[in-house]
Amino acid sequence: MAAPVLMFLGACTSAQETATSAPSSAASDPSCRTVATALFDQLLAGASPTSLAERFDEKVDWSIPGNTAVVPWIGPREGRAGVAEFYTELGQMAKVEQFTIDTIIGDGDRCVLLGDLKTTVLSTGRDITTDFAYDIEVRNGLITRYHMFEDSWAVAEALEPTAN
Known part of the structure; x- marks a missing residue:
């Protein structure tokens, strides 16, 4: 199977272009746009769950709504340990084949x-x-809010065993 594809369409075509096209800010406080695209680049490059969790604030407001009885990797998470657990469970149960970001709205600390x-x-x-849709907020270079919205019905249905 081919490696997952990360594509940025529209105004941004890569995390590098995003970083250079964002308004200048203090080097210690990168924009949400820069931090978010770097997270997804790192995820799709195969980074460890622990490495990914380091991009998040310990008090991150994390939410991925859906049926947690069927889809164990979704739901609220607490702290970096919870974030690492999410990426571990996701990696054990699913394989991302394609991931395309076609619009990024906002800059500064929220996008x-x-x-x-x-x-x-x-x-x-x-x-x-x-x-x-991801609603992400960043403070001091760390993700403090991470809300993902997707077709949770389709996600749960894909995990249900086939009826005979």
């Missing part, structure tokens, strides 16, 4: 990323294809 993704559930072999 919204819009796009779509395709993920294969390893236990069922079914694909989840959904649009997404």
